[in-house]
Amino acid sequence: MSAAPAPAGSRRVNVRTPEVMERVQAEVESHYRSPLVEAVRASGGVLTIDGTTVRLAREFGFCYGVERAIDLAYAARKVFAERRVFLLGEIIHNPEVNRQLTEMGIVSIPVGQHEQAIADFQSEDVVIVPAFGAETRLMQKIAERGCMVVDTTCGDVMSVWKRVRNYAKTGFTSIIHGKAEHEETRATSSRALGDDGRGHYLVVLTLADVDFVCDHIRNGGDKAAFLDRFKGASALSEGFDPDTHLRRIGVANQTTMLKSETEEIQRRLHQAIQDRDGPEEGAKNFLVFDTICGATQERQDSLFHLLRHPLDVLLVVGGYNSSNTTHLVEIGEQQLPTFFIRTAECLESLEQIVHFDLHSKSEKTSYSGKLASPDPVVIGITAGASCPNNLIEDTLLRVFQLRGISPEVVRAAVL
Numbered sequence: 536m537s538a539a540p541a542p543a544g545s546r547r548v549n550v551r552t553p554e555v556m557e558r559v560q561a562e563v564e565s566h567y568r569s570p571l572v573e574a575v576r577a578s579g580g581v582l583t584i585d586g587t588t589v590r591l592a593r594e595f596g597f598c599y600g601v602e603r604a605i606d607l608a609y610a611a612r613k614v615f616a617e618r619r620v621f622l623l624g625e626i627i628h629n630p631e632v633n634r635q636l637t638e639m640g641i642v643s644i645p646v647g648q649h650e651q652a653i654a655d656f657q658s659e660d661v662v663i664v665p666a667f668g669a670e671t672r673l674m675q676k677i678a679e680r681g682c683m684v685v686d687t688t689c690g691d692v693m694s695v696w697k698r699v700r701n702y703a704k705t706g707f708t709s710i711i712h713g714k715a716e717h718e719e720t721r722a723t724s725s726r727a728l729g730d731d732g733r734g735h736y737l738v739v740l741t742l743a744d745v746d747f748v749c750d751h752i753r754n755g756g757d758k759a760a761f762l763d764r765f766k767g768a769s770a771l772s773e774g775f776d777p778d779t780h781l782r783r784i785g786v787a788n789q790t791t792m793l794k795s796e797t798e799e800i801q802r803r804l805h806q807a808i809q810d811r812d813g814p815e816e817g818a819k820n821f822l823v824f825d826t827i828c829g830a831t832q833e834r835q836d837s838l839f840h841l842l843r844h845p846l847d848v849l850l851v852v853g854g855y856n857s858s859n860t861t862h863l864v865e866i867g868e869q870q871l872p873t874f875f876i877r878t879a880e881c882l883e884s885l886e887q888i889v890h891f892d893l894h895s896k897s898e899k900t901s902y903s904g905k906l907a908s909p910d911p912v913v914i915g916i917t918a919g920a921s922c923p924n925n926l927i928e929d930t931l932l933r934v935f936q937l938r939g940i941s942p943e944v945v946r947a948a949v950l
């Protein structure tokens with residue numbers, strides 16, 4: 536089986552030939568699809584059996600970018616069955632999906648070991664770039680090794696790159712709302728240096744970070760203290776000088792941030808520039824593009840919609856390092872008992888739930904009497920863009936099972 540030819544001068548390959556994709560789709564569906572979840576969704580997303588109700592968010596689970604990335608990774612394995620296939624980090628942030636790829640013989644190179652690993656790559660090796668993209672310096676090194684590249688970077692991430700590249704081209708510093716160590720933000724930061732490498736960026740995560748930056752914009756201040764606050768987390772471009780590089784700023788964000796927070800960050804930075812420069816000059820020195828992706832926004836909006844219904848407990852299913860999933864948990868926590876679970880196995884019993892605690896940043900076991908109530912119970916379920924439907928099905932079945940309703944009864948009620 537052969538791949539479509541790469542464009543001249545490039546080692547990027549198109550593995551999505553019709554023949555390959557037919558086989559890939561069958562395999563992907565067998566690994567991640569859930570007819571049960573699809574049926575519940577088709578009937579309005581609510582399932583009630585004997586006093587136990589599960590209510591699904593309208594939109595959850597795999598987004599188009601994740602589906603494409605997984606398809607490409609599976610296709611790469613099929614097309615290059617005899618070759619070594621490497622993946623930079625994780626294809627997406629979901630342990631189940633990454634486990635499947637490992638079982639298929641795709642070798643994931645942990646973040647932090649990329650440069651070392653790339654140095655050993657051979658020209659006949661295949662390298663999969665994940666949906667988050669990769670830093671320009673890594674892409675350069677891979678090109679130097681002459682490897683084949685299967686690039687699964689999501690189009691929405693590339694739109695952010697286009698924005699920050701333009702900022703650099705026009706002399707604006709990119710202020711990126713995101714997690715400085717996240718693969719996507721690192722990839723975006725590297726593009727914010729511009730094509731000539733002379734651009735600058737600053738990554739801010741919290742409103743406290745932003746207020747600190749705004750204070751420097753308005754009043755200037757201690758440069759050393761500023762650099763000290765952001766050093767050590769790849770949050771600043773080399774040579775960043777707050778007195779120079781905050782004169783003209785363009786705001787962008789990691790695609791999976793909490794929309795309301797990103798909007799507030801944009802507003803505060805805009806206000807700070809206006810306070811310093813006045814409305815006319817301020818308008819020339821500030822640019823903004825909302826780069827939250829459509830899928831992230833839909834999942835957040837759907838959760839707000841779900842939360843309008845009375846729920847006793849919310850379960851958010853997904854990888855603990857998934858940014859968009861984390862924000863769903865933050866939204867839920869503000870309103871009701873919310874548990875961030877990796878898989879259905881985290882529901883150890885009606886009272887005992889293993890879950891990731893965002894505040895201590897660790898997995899812990901909590902005890903909740905809500906699910907064990909003899910009264911009718913309503914459980915909300917949602918999942919981030921990297922969570923496959925089969926994991927939602929497992930969770931749904933587990934909830935009913937713990938409430939004394941067998942998978943057979945659930946299936947009979949739905950299918």
Ligand code: SF4
Pocket residue numbers: 598599600601666689690691692790791828829830831859920
């Ligand atoms: S969450 Fe958004 S940016 Fe990320 S892969 Fe999905 S569509 Fe693309």
